[in-house]
Amino acid sequence: MHVKILGSAAGGGFPQWNCACPNCRLVRSGKFPGKARSQAQVAVSEDGKSWFLLGASPDLRSQIEATPELQPRDGTNNSPLSGVVLASADLDHVLGLLLLRELQPLNVYATGSVTRLLREQNSMFAMLNRAPDQVRWRAMRVEESFQLCTLSGQHTGITCTSIPISNRYPVYASNSDPALSPDEALVGLILTSDSGRKMVYAPAVASITQSLREWLEKADLLLFDGTFYSDDELTTVRGSGELAREMGHIPVGGEDGSLRQLAGLRIPRKLYIHINNTNPMLNETSPEYRAVREAGWELAEDGWQATL
């Protein structure tokens, strides 16, 4: 299975347009000991020809242009993208779908509740179904495995399983809609190749459940929530804001952070992804960066790739 990280930052990217925190200021000046990053986006493929996106980021257009494998080879409506798997309806995870509205046939896999939110509460997404042969919405049931298929229905060699991670819907969602199931708000995605290699994609994790831990124990590659280093990072850096945990993100550091909680797991390769621009570990001279690297973690960066 080929895995490409097209974007590795949290929503807003790094630097973020309205932010002049020490990280954002330094990266704009060209003096930051670390890298700028676009908003989180991952692509996977078994054969290197048919690709699937995990989410669809607002930076998708430039991310595709930076990735020759994802560019059309000839003719029109001929993208190597076969589909998109949605883990949630968060704006940073679905806005890119609207950038894919140019009549390209695509499979979009999403839970019933996420599909309902996009298609029934947000009329703009109707642009994805302007023509009969455009987006095909595929129901994803939590904790059931399904095959990622080409548009002609052929198995591509990757099986996907989704597990419930959080019951939080995006702020824009109408909480009064009784059809929104708590289990379907935000899922972790487990991708298994026909050869048995496993990748776990969990860019937003409120707490490490037993079910998630069991999957992590089997992972060959983990892309995990690296949004904030500390619970009070936003208030410390910006002077205001919610706690990381209040926003549904377990912090990396601290007594009960993911570094500590996952220390016992022997995962061959583990990366923090979805890193917020305020996170001190982005600075490669910082003690936080050192702590992460010494614990065997890598920081995801745009353009990173691996074959499992």
Ligand SMILES: [Zn+2]
């Ligand atoms: Zn910033």
